[in-house]
Amino acid sequence: MNSEISTHSGVSLSSNSGVCVAKIKGDLDHHTAKFIRGEIDREIASARPHRLIIDFSGVTFMDSSGIGLIMGRYKLMQDYDGEVIIASPPDYIRKVLRLAGVDKLARITDDISSLIPKEKSPEENKEKEVTADEQSTAAAN
Secondary structure, X not given: OEEEEEOOOOEEXXXXXXXXXXXXXXXXXXXXXXXXXXXXXXXXXHHOOOEEEEEEEEEXXXXXXXXXXXXXXXXXXXXXXXXXXXXXXXXXXXXXXXXXXXXXXXXXXXXXXXXXXXXXXXXXXXXXXXXXXXHHHHHHO
């Protein structure tokens, strides 16, 4: 399943192969957190991912509501036997997350490239099929 959702609540979401990425933009405070939380929760309920990556690279301000958002998504992902990963938080947010103990529940990283499945192009899929056909032919001979 591959879906891409863009919302006006300060978060864009994409899901692919059991991984949901939530890219938060702008302020994450008590005014915006409930909307962002709702969007992420809907995507989790729909896609049922095993991994939720919350990308903080676009966050310009965060208050304690951001910690609450992470904790709630952590509990929700536990219901799915999944994990939460915090990606690319600005230094001051990383410090706050560590002081709050969030790093004990969710991995904090700057590099998520290896955590997101890559979609194969039609050419790559075709190559794989040809290779499999060639192997079948070779095995029959």
